[in-house]
Amino acid sequence: MRKSMPQNRMTIQRRIIIEELKQHNSHPTAEQLYHIVRESLPRISLGTIYRNLDFLSKNNIIRKLDIDKEQARYDAVIKEHYHVRCIRCGKIGDIFNLPKTDIEKEVGKLTDFVIVDYLPEFKGICPECINKTKSEELKSITEDKKENI
Amino acid sequence: MRKSMPQNRMTIQRRIIIEELKQHNSHPTAEQLYHIVRESLPRISLGTIYRNLDFLSKNNIIRKLDIDKEQARYDAVIKEHYHVRCIRCGKIGDIFNLPKTDIEKEVGKLTDFVIVDYLPEFKGICPECINKTKSEELKSITEDKKENI
DNA sequence: ATGTTTGCAAATCATTTGCATAGTT
DNA sequence: AACTATGCAAATGATTTGCAAACAT
Secondary structure, three states, X not given: OOOOOOOOOOOHHHHHHHHHHHHOOOOXXXXXXXXXXXXXXXXXXXXXXXXXXXXXXXXXXXXXXXXXXXXOEEEOXXXXXXXXXXXXXOOEEEEOOOOOOOHHHHHHHOOOOXXXXXXXXXXXXXXXXXXXXXXXXXXXXXXXXXXXX | OOOOXXXXXXXXXXXXXXXXXXXXXXOXXXXXXXXXXXOOOOOOOHHHHHHHHHHHHHOOOOEEEOOOOOOOEEEOOOOOOEEEEEOOOOOEEXXXXXXXXXXXXXXXXXXXXXXXXXXXXXXXXXXXXXXXXXXXXXXXXXXHHHXXX
């Protein structure tokens, strides 16, 4: 059963946070969203941003992304999709429609854990950073990973 | 070309940190390793632990794992493998010999990023926690993920 | 009226860093 | 001797929390 919209209070702060997050598909950090929201609500505090982002992700209204080790990022798109992080500038891109595989079943055979979730993440170079990169350099980057055992 | 053992100094601290990490395949945090190492080197500081773990992972002698959002974990096993994190107790298990796929190529078609790395992580329930769990409950857990759109 | 949420400031917690001293090569 | 690493303590930075006042239902 799907969780329903929570019975909790829709404050102006909460409403604007949701609206701005829907407007900004760039997977902003709490701090970035704080600056965005302050343009309409100059007195909002960072604590309120954090409390609401936490509340909203726990209620499946938004998604919290752990793709960046330093700062959490937030995404208003709930539909299943995955993310690429640019190794140059940190920008996060979306990956929709990843083909289904039986990887969880496969992994279940390789461990004594019961697998309940699969979280693929990708690293890459975004279009803007590709343009700044010399082509030979780019070639060596994509081959780097074969270096490890 | 493989990076060679760095030219830097092999202090007692660094040697013991490597030894203890090899001894403890449990993917310890810096803090846990600090307590372990303190049994042979009571005056070692946490800063030294961090500095060495950082140095060693940058030189490909150990691996730093980002699987736990709160604290980094470290692994002396360099050979390619992946990890499952127990959603109950946090324990981290290893997954060796994951079948190769062309997922990076597939993902490349779904985004305008150039993909350079694929980092699959898994969540699961470890054997000890499975034993503590009623079987109907376990069944519902493995079906939970189908709930989302 | 009642329980939630807010703004603010202080607290927390993992990790990093500055510095003088000690250790390695 | 020359340079790198250590111990210690203080700094950092993201996130969390306590509290009294403001707000939503």
